[in-house]
Amino acid sequence: MLRISNLHASVDGKRILRGIDLDVEAGTVHAVMGPNGSGKSTLAAVLAGRDGYSVDAGSVTFRGQDLLDMDPEIRAREGLFLAFQYPVEIPGVSMMYFLREAVNSIRRYRGLTELAAGDFIRLARQKIKPLGIDPGMLKRAVNEGFSGGEKKRCEVFQMSVLEPCLGILDETDSGLDIDALKVVSEGVNGLRGPDRAFVVITHYQRLLRYIVPDYVHVLANGRIAQSGDRTLALDLERHGYRWIEERSTALAAAGA
Amino acid sequence: MAAVMQHASAYLERFSSLQAGRDSEPNWLRERRELAMERFLRMGVPTPRDEEYKYTDLRALSDGRFLLSPDEPGGHARPAHLAGQRIAAACGDSLAVAGPAPPGIRVMSLSEALVRGEPRLEDRLASIASIERHALCALNTALFEDGVVIVAEAGADSREPLHLEFGPGRVARLARVLIIAERSSRVTVVETYSGLGEYWRNAVTEIHVSENARVDHVRAQLESPQAFHTGVVQAGQERDSRMSSFSLSFGARVARNDIGTRLDGTGCDCSLDGLYAVRGHQLVDHHTGIDHAMPHCHSHQLYKGVLDGNARGVFNGKIFVRRDAQKTDAVQSNKNLLLSDSAEVNTKPQLEIDANDVRCTHGATIGQLDADAAFYLRSRGIGEAEARKLLTYAFATDALARVGVASLRERFEGLLLDRFAPEAA
């Protein structure tokens, strides 16, 4: 579904991603962990097509197409979804209007008929319920004045409405209490299936008890320094990142 | 008559021929017109040397041809109808009042009101808006041929907007409106300005809000992209009265609006709000003036602007707080959204405060579309043009919310969205 090869990217001349290789097959969940500043959000941003990042080398294919060549909205319409680490507040645009516009933009792209207002409201209400979000939120401006936890839940709500093939969750668990974490995890698990894949960026093994990953990767200094199965997350919880960072610095030195 | 300005003869000629045919006009008006003409000829069409017109170049108007020509090249398209009851329309060389007016409201053409000897006309007409301060108001006073008078009788309550439509043509180019709200009455008036081709409209609206009365005034400037629009709206408020003004300015090549109110009694409330959205080489200039002459009055101003292309915006907000006007509460805000790198805004609050126990706040901002917000929208599948449109709309929404009449607000929202629709971008 997603194939990242030797991806190098920089911001303002600062090299952040230094050769990422990652294969994400349909039906799998990949956890990406790693210390602060290691480049996790940068990877997510480059995949989603945010401005301001320059890709210096490497390639990314998504469902057989060159992902890096697409505008952000095309990536979304092709089935990529990024749950933001810091969702953006947009005063003056209601959640309802925004999400309907998103759904219909995607539907138009795929040659489907647009959802009428009534049908959309039914869909939204049906998806919002399991996430424990007050439906009154739909009338509010996008993310405006939402608490941290509400914003994160709302990202998952959007994902469940848009039903992407690939969901990238950037620290969607940070700042959630244990009940919210369960609810959000169930939301994600409900979407799991043979045709979908997830990249779950997190600092906490706690999340991975609920969203059980097939693979765990550790990003350090802009590279994947270690990959393994879910037991790697437990090792990290116990021993921290230090040993991996040391290894990756040594590797970088050897490689250079 | 001491005429010192250039091109005086063209104006004088028109004035003399009009005065000659005004035998039936009452003396007081003939005299006011004489005085106004004199003022105008002394001051002339403002130039950028005048501090008040620093950014707004009206020199193309000085010879008067866009105003005085018998007809305009664009022809006579039907004026735009927005919402509410069309009560009067000016088009070509005539003005028609269409009845029936709501209970307690009298609507008539100015010429008819003069013939009928409408009481209080002498007190109000050409006495609220200042010919001393506004040369172009003086010009309108000297030359207007007809206009609309709306009187809300004491206690009348009319919330459905009365719609005055000013299309093309000689009469409408010098649009003149007088609104008198008698004690404890309420009336809502919408003026629309639209046309085709190149012309100059120079409009004046005077509003008198008597004790405890309320006037909601909306002005939609939707002139042709080649037009010049200059307009004065001036209100005078008695105690405990309320008045709101909303100025929508989307059209014209150059538009200049002077909108003001004088709070002449205690306990008055006024809001002067507006939205301008311009692109290409359009220039839109709003000068507002609130004169807090008496204590315990509130004023509120919110002007928002969206500027694309090489468009230019000017906002100047004057607030005077006189010595007696203790406990004044005045809020002013002007916010601008620049959609292109070459659009420009000059915004300036101008506060003169002579009282000491007052609260006056003002703020002005000029910003661009929020790139993070645009990316967030696009990351959900919303196209770039659509995202821009949505954010532009979101920016303007609190200004539009100041339009009390829902049907009108929706029309304005539609006009705004069309204006920045992907096709137009």
Ligand SMILES: Nc1ncnc2c1ncn2[C@@H]1O[C@H](COP(=O)(O)OP(=O)(O)OP(=O)(O)O)[C@@H](O)[C@H]1O
């Ligand atoms: N616009 C920018 N200009 C300069 N440096 C940047 C910019 N954006 C990110 N960086 C730097 O890139 C590095 C990687 O940042 P990134 O946000 O990808 O880290 P992260 O792994 O997501 O960290 P965290 O766990 O704290 O979220 C950091 O050192 C950060 O300071």
Ligand SMILES: [Mg+2]
């Ligand atoms: Mg991050």
